[in-house]
Amino acid sequence: MFCSGERIITYFLVIVPLSTLALPQKTLNKTLDDPSIWSPFKNDFDLERISNSQKKTGKASVQTNSLVSYSQPQLSTVPIYTSCSAPNAFSLTFDDGPSAFSSDLDGLMGYAGSKASYFINGNNVGCIYDYADLLKQRFINGHLIGSHTWSHPVLTECSYETIHNELALLENAMIKILGVKPLYFRPPYGAYNDLVLQVLAERGYKGLILWNQDLKDSDSVPQGSPEMIEAFKTFPSQSISLSHETMKTTVAEVMPLAIPDLKSKGYNLISAAACLNQGTNSSEWYTYVQEPSTRDDSWRCS
Structure with missing residues (x-):
């Protein structure tokens, strides 16, 4: 969109x-x-x-x-992060989900005893409400679930009202499913401007998280799995890596080899918030709003 x-x-x-x-x-x-x-x-x-x-x-x-x-009121803003500050930390981040491959990815992370960060959409590759149980399990397991907007638009081409709406729709879905509102955000395509930062500040977000290592698995001509596996071997500690849980190759071929390799180097695979020294307790990554809702007719994307 x-x-x-x-x-x-x-x-x-x-x-x-x-x-x-x-x-x-x-x-x-x-x-x-x-x-x-x-x-x-x-x-x-x-x-x-x-x-x-x-x-x-x-x-x-x-x-x-x-x-x-x-005079025009001074614009509010939020911090922008591109790399970890915690020593020996490494943050695996995945965009654009949930998807049909998300469950397998969560299984890999669980087997490795590691934490990931998922910047999710509401209605992009799939509908968020179809993955409610998966999101609940991610939340329980201590992975970071951040906002990636509702429908993945280019926010720098959006109006003030549309940016608010894109964030509100995703927030409302997370409140229904998990009872919480996210405090961390990643813009689609990494595109943001002062207006995006202003809206994030107005909605109470604690940070905009980008990356300093890109797996390039969603490029128009994505890298093959051997190239991506080799790329991971060059990523240093304190990296925030970008990849996509919507890509079968990433989940099925790259991560099963990349995760053990990162751990063999002594990297701590932790959430993006934790690697930024923003707290290791998931209660610091969200705003609690209410108890999760019971599924009803409003749990739909169209």
Whole structure:
């Protein structure tokens, strides 16, 4: 899925004689379709009590010579991570699932006694609700489950509202299935901008996790399993590797050899949050919302 168009905000500098400001500020707000235009004015102002010589502070600047002006609020953001900080750590991360190969991958991780990080979609290769039991088991087993949006769009081509919606749909599904909301995010295609970071901050995310080693298993012409296995042998400690649980070759041919090789080097295969020193307890990776829901007619993707 691709988003088109950009969110364009136009700011106007309006010169208004004070004698025409007959309506109170709160009344004016009710006539606006977009209340965020007036977000800097969160408090009531008495225009007559603010003189031109008085020092102005904050997000709003009000003068009594008929000039009303304000600046755009400063954008919020979240940290961006590309590699582990914990010594000897290695984080295997898998995007785009769940899929038909996910159960086999979880079996490999369990057999190795290692933890992975799964950045999942809601409705991409498959529907998240069809894999509810698998996600519950991942959660119980201590793997990190992060957001990768609902439908895998290019977020840099999406509007503010669409970005919020892509995150909210996936969050709502995880709340239904697991009772928790994710706190870590990976953007599809690794594409993000200031608007994406702002929305993540507004929704309470703790970090955007990228990678510093790419298996290239989802390229238009993906590497073969021998090349991918050899690539893993060159990945140093403190790496965050990118691969995809939707790729049969990755799950069936590469990981059964790569995981033992990484462990033989003494690497600790832990979640991305743990390798970033963001906590080893899964309770630190999510916001608890409610008890998991019982499956009903809302558990569907279309």
